[in-house]
Amino acid sequence: MSNYIGGDDAYLSNTFGKSLSLRVDGRFKAVSISPSGRDVVLAGRQGLYVVDLDDPFSAPRWLHHITSWEVADVQWSPHLSKPGWVVSTSNQKALVWNLARSSSNAIEHVLHGHFRAISDINFHPQHPEILATCSIDTYVHSWDMRSPRRAYYSASVWSAGVSQVKWNYQNPNVIASAHSNDVYVWDLRKGCTPLHSLKGHANSVNSIDFNKFNETEIMSSSNDGTVKFWNYAISDKEPQRTVVTDFPVARGRYLPFGKGFCVMPLIGGNNSVYLAECVTENGSEPVCKFQPIYVFKGHSDCVSDFLWRVRHSSESMIDDREFQLVTWSKDCDLRLWPVNETTYKKVHFEQFAPLESPLVDHLYSTYRQEPPMSRNKFDYSRQMKEHFVTKSGSEDTRDKNKVDHLAWVSGVKLHHANSPHDLFEQDKLQNLGEEVSMIGHKFPKVVFEKISVSTGSLILTLSGPWSERSPDDLVFLRIEAIFPPNYPCKKNDPVFKIEENRELSASKSKELTDQLQVISAKHTELGMYCLEACLRFLLGEKINLDALQDEEQLLNFDVVDQAEFEDLSSLDSSDMRSHVASGSSDLSDEEGVMYDDKTSIEGFTETKLDLDTTPVPKGCGATWTSSGLLVCFFALEGKLDKKQHNLQILNQRNYVNSKEGQKPEILFQDDLSASSSRPKRYVELHPASSEHNSENGVMASETDSNASSDSFGDVWNDIVRSDITLRTKLPVYSAFGKNLTLIPSDDGKSNASTPKFKNTVLVKDFSHLIADKRQLALEYKFTGDSLESICKHNADVAESQGMEDLAHSWTMMANLLIDREELQTCTFEWSFDGLGDRWFVKEAMSFFEKSKNVQMLAMLSCILMERSHWSEIGAEGRFPRKQQNNVVTFESDLHTGFPRSHQGSIASSVKSEDYFSPHQFRSKQPKPQLLAPSSMIPDVKIEILHDETLDLIGGRLPPLLDPAEESKYRSYRYQYAELLFYWGLLIHRAELLQFNTPLPAPSDDSWSIYSRSAPDSVIPLNATGMSYKFVEGEATSPFIVNCNYCELKIEGFCSTCGSCQHIMHAHCAKEWWRVSNECPSGCGCACVDVFDRV
């Protein structure tokens, strides 16, 4: 259950002296640090978060206190005797929390004395039970916790609200407060007459701070951009010194070490915290310019507050304190900044100077963990009461208490590097925590049951295709992974354990574990993080280990210096032990506790993560239309790039710190890694957009690109409220609320009078690339006096449309099909040229096939083949095959003259053309060679050639086209018919489809063209479009709604008479026309005959 407990020694801290960034969403306003420096408390509208700085990867403890009021201040008691006391504001009340109690019962006192919002709280530096509050109701109250019902001291200047109140460090009776532009110093013993009033600021005072060592010295910081140092023992009229900065100052405090002070701008000032030296010697200029000696720069938004984290050895008689700056900013980052030696020196901090009395030792422990419950009866009933009376159900569900751990982990960034400035701008994975968070978002189907970065152990569940019964079944796996502290260095590969599972045989399990071992070993060999590869493998993807080295490193891994981890490793091993121990104790606790609604945050389960693999949306695309128009849509140029760019950065930098220090050059240097690291999933886009949101929310300047991604994020939020994974650690409403506040401004922008281009749809004509042309189709002919003339006509058509090559093809075709009269004169060459013909046609067809010119293919297939087929059948009825045989015999007998007997039918003429056609075109070259021997060649030879042809032909199909491919040609015609339909050339289409319709029995054929249900039609589908078209086209006309035969409503297949427009169900029509030729409506139309004519 538990993970990192940590040592009780601040010197074992793995975060002290390092820089750390923690992303904490949830609109926290105020921050305070425990005197031991171990914990930080953040206060906001949702309550308190207690973050253990030594184990930043563990989700914080969350003490609920949902309020609609911003929290103005939170203070952790600095006293040894009250280590768990935290006081926070809630509008006009102050809440005193005791973190040593359970979260549901942590509020120890409520101080209610002000009647407007409290603006500041200050613990008395000497008396643990006393604290002072001030409010915009102009009062300053001092409270004693031993009788918290009412303030024991109050003072007011009536004129203006109070912004700050501070106790004097030396004199326990003196208190100072800032009222508008003035600072008042009070003495508790003198009632509400101010001791001094320090006037001099030109604008309101935001912060005051007593000097720790000099009783009468106080500094005040103001909106007028100055920091004034007063000594009211010398003068309460004039400040001793005024420091002029170029920003309004929000906070100005003396340093806890050396002689210096720290100021923090209210706005501007690079969002930094400035450290400066105090020059208090007389004789220095009374007014001087602010000269910082050190700048803590890196936040992307105003800093809300800064704190000092301190540690020193226990009972030490020398001043061996070390400090670390903690800042909390509106950019939602909590940061820890190391302070280096030179800085100490600059502010004259003498380290290791002997002390008069030992420093106070605070117990170095964390309040992040829920305290174990006592079973004291009193507590029990009290708890019950709290549940029913005050908590209004906000804590009853365990889920609500949970902070999204994965999201939390993804917000943590720990740096080992020592360079203070670039600390937060590195975009490398630094540790397991970052790896886990990154991966957690990449694989939404993987549920992390436990993430314990400090101990290097993970428990995750997923479903992988490892079933032995069927490859499609998924097997649920629960896997424990232990990562050595030096991971991912060489030989430090993690150990995976697959929990026993009914669906997974032992051997399979072994196989998987072995495979995982291989993968992880291979990765760690190269110093790479391996979790992603292992998960991919477990999810059923193939992992190519050989390509590992070449592969773009998805996570941008860096080999972590082993030395850096040394201190950690010793720590971790001890953690392991304590982990085991505490785990068992947790367990027993849990059993005994009834109302413990939040035993441990580590029992975290990832329930919110939706299994969402929706890919990133397409912002650009193109679709063809039938007529050769291309519909393209684009996201606006540049914008997309920018967004992608942001995404890349986000992805690589693990969603943290992406706002400042973007380094696109680096990212784009390696083109490969740049785009491969782009997110694939839609969900991954969200952080980017919400990032923009938060940016927009607080910054006045906004750009177009922000706007677009903003709204993107809004949408995202709207739909997947339950699925907020990345940046929002609080329950949905908070994130949602955040967005809500932002939406109006976005809308305002996008609807503003100046339209911003976000997208474009272009319809572009690319018909010149498409070989099929409507214009050609309009004028092309299938039928005509002779095939040659058809071709010639078509050639002219093509030429008139400027299609030179098509025109040329048609001319060649025409030549090919020239009047066979000529052919007959050169008697014996026909067979040779016949082959040439076939060759030519074949080449032509394959050319058009390759160029995918369906129009030409269909046209040719009609003209060269189907026509004869069609008309032959038309003429000869049901015996086409036989007739062809006749032809064959004729030909083999008589090569000198084709029998004229068949001339009467088109069929025979076409056929003979096919056989003999080549001449004009082909004969020109071969003729001279063949002429001489030709007369010698016996008839027999010709017959053989002919036989070959016949073999190829076989059956009833005409010879110029390969009959075996009849179905192919048919589908060409069919597709061309579809094209014609697209183009609205219905007559042409019908004409064309006749070629595809084998002649059915006369009784049926009259309507079979229009009905798919014709029983003997080979391709009834060809016709259905037409009949449907009829229905749809005429849908508004009233008289076709009902079938004229059965009187029922027409749906589906039907038959419409082209003449009288009366309509029948297809099956009705079949039935009716079996018995009659007339229209069933009785209109007198002879539908069947009409069809015949059409």
Added chain:
Amino acid sequence: MVTISNAHSELIHDAVLDYYGKRLATCSSDKTIKIFEVENDVHKLVETLHGHEGPVWQVDWAHPKFGVILASCSYDGKVLIWKEENGRWTQIATHAAHSASVNSVKWAPHEYGPLLLAASSDGKVSVVEFKENGTTEPIILDAHSIGVNTASWASAALQDGSNSLQNRRFVTGGADNLVKIWKYSPEANTYLVQDTLEGHTDWVRDVAWSPSVLLRSYLASVSQDRTCIIWTQENSQGPWKKQLLKEEKFPDVLWRASWSLSGNILALSGGDNKVTLWKENLEGKWEPAGEVEQ
């Protein structure tokens, strides 16, 4: 050339002209679908359809023989069917069989009847038949375990005559980097995997089955790995041959592939906000045939 700017307040994810090229449907992250009438260079917004609760990924017009019908799919996991009658658009059906974002929706070739293919991130594809009596009969298939990004029907015309209904095929592409070919099995009344094509090294974002009825079937698949693969099969049977459209990777991820009606031009688009056109030359190599930038 028609240019419509800023029709939607968000990214547009699909734009399709209807059968006759007269109406343009666009859909967007702003959860709406807009219908434009397009005539020559003039366009007019005729309708905005609200109904989806998430970004709308794709729209598809049904064949006009079924009426003026549009299908749309969205991140909200639903497929909505819209119909226009007498100038009024109504939502006539909802298909909510999926538990995650529906990424692609396609009407079958009209010969098959009103048959809709939807691909979802829940790893399934569904084939829904909208029957005459108003009922639907979805066939739901587990296609790609991580998520199905796209699905596309094979053209009907290639298959001969009466048994074409039995020969229905479609192709899916998924987040498991695979492309799968599915064929209808009348005995089982479902679709079975006929082929699994491996070749991509990252998510397959779109697959397009060439509408051409040439003997060879063409499939184009585009992927997050910045490649486009042309898959060909002879005579609707036998193995699929794989050919990279071009050897080098594209400058950015590819999102979309679309064939012209007779299958001679392939339009690809992707993350670089560019549309490129490709054409197969007589040697069977693919050559660039044009480019559109906004």
